[in-house]
């Protein structure tokens with residue numbers, strides 16, 4: 126059976142981008158067709174400035190939302206990254222295989238370190254080595270496929286390179302994984318700034334739909350989405366990114382094709398209205414289920430405890446093998 130691994134970082138409230146680019150597919154497809162693991166990758170949240178209490182709160186909220194969205198702990202493994210030591214253990218070996226140059230070339234590092242410096246903050250070393258930890262997350266489980274949004278492609282490519290290099294140098298230990306993306310909405314754009322990605326940690330939330338936004342907030346944000354000065358509704362990401370983004374959202378929410386849907390609209394207003402309602406209906410069951418689950422934190426804790434136990438059992442032998450392969454002496 127195929128092994129699937131993916132993760133989500135508790136650096137902010139989960140967004141519609143997270144849902145359409147990743148989580149929805151984990152729920153609808155991946156957990157049914159493979160032996161799948163989904164992790165709240167809290168260690169990754171420490172690579173930027175953070176409030177410890179907030180990270181703890183957001184980790185629980187992210188796990189609760191994954192279950193609310195429909196991940197079924199009977200079918201897949203849901204756990205918190207820091208509960209399984211193997212991630213940090215293997216990350217160090219990945220740092221020993223990766224080069225400084227390839228880490229510095231990562232687009233996310235360049236963007237995030239640039240932003241930190243511009244606001245007078247220092248850049249944490251862990252922000253640079255972030256892809257080594259992500260590679261460890263994936264490789265520790267013998268992962269075949271990594272379902273992610275498009276923004277993670279470069280990190281998964283680097284993971285492949287590291288796996289191949291490790292295997293060539295030290296003998297075959299790691300499966301070489303590949304990224305998979307959804308057909309529509311692999312890159313959901315910010316509603317107010319449709320040339321940049323809808324991201325959790327954007328300072329200004331006006332262009333971001335959060336999974337826990339209520340119906341009115343969703344409507345307000347979609348109705349105020351930036352379109353452009355034209356009139357015609359066409360699906361053209363380069364010429365009309367805001368309109369294309371709305372069509373992508375509508376298509377993702379209703380199951381249609383974005384270019385074909387464009388033909389049915391004579392005005393931006395009507396497109397926005399239908400998109401808003403489609404997104405409201407898409408998120409309604411997730412928000413309702415989240416409220417139920419949040420009222421029973423003991424249940425979520427138990428899912429995460431069992432998930433970590435299962436994950437540990439899978440990762441341990443792989444990481445032990447990697448430790449032996451590089452020449453480390455087995456513990457006596």
Ligand code: TYM
Nearest residue numbers: 131132133134142143146147259262273274311312313323
């Ligand atoms: P993160 O937490 O930023 O995002 C989680 C998932 O959501 C996808 N995503 C989007 N997809 C479409 N449009 C968007 N606007 C959008 N924003 C986010 C992301 O592509 C991702 O699939 N580095 C990862 C977390 C990670 C991970 C891993 C993922 C750590 N280790 C191992 C896979 C395997 C990240 O920051 O995702």
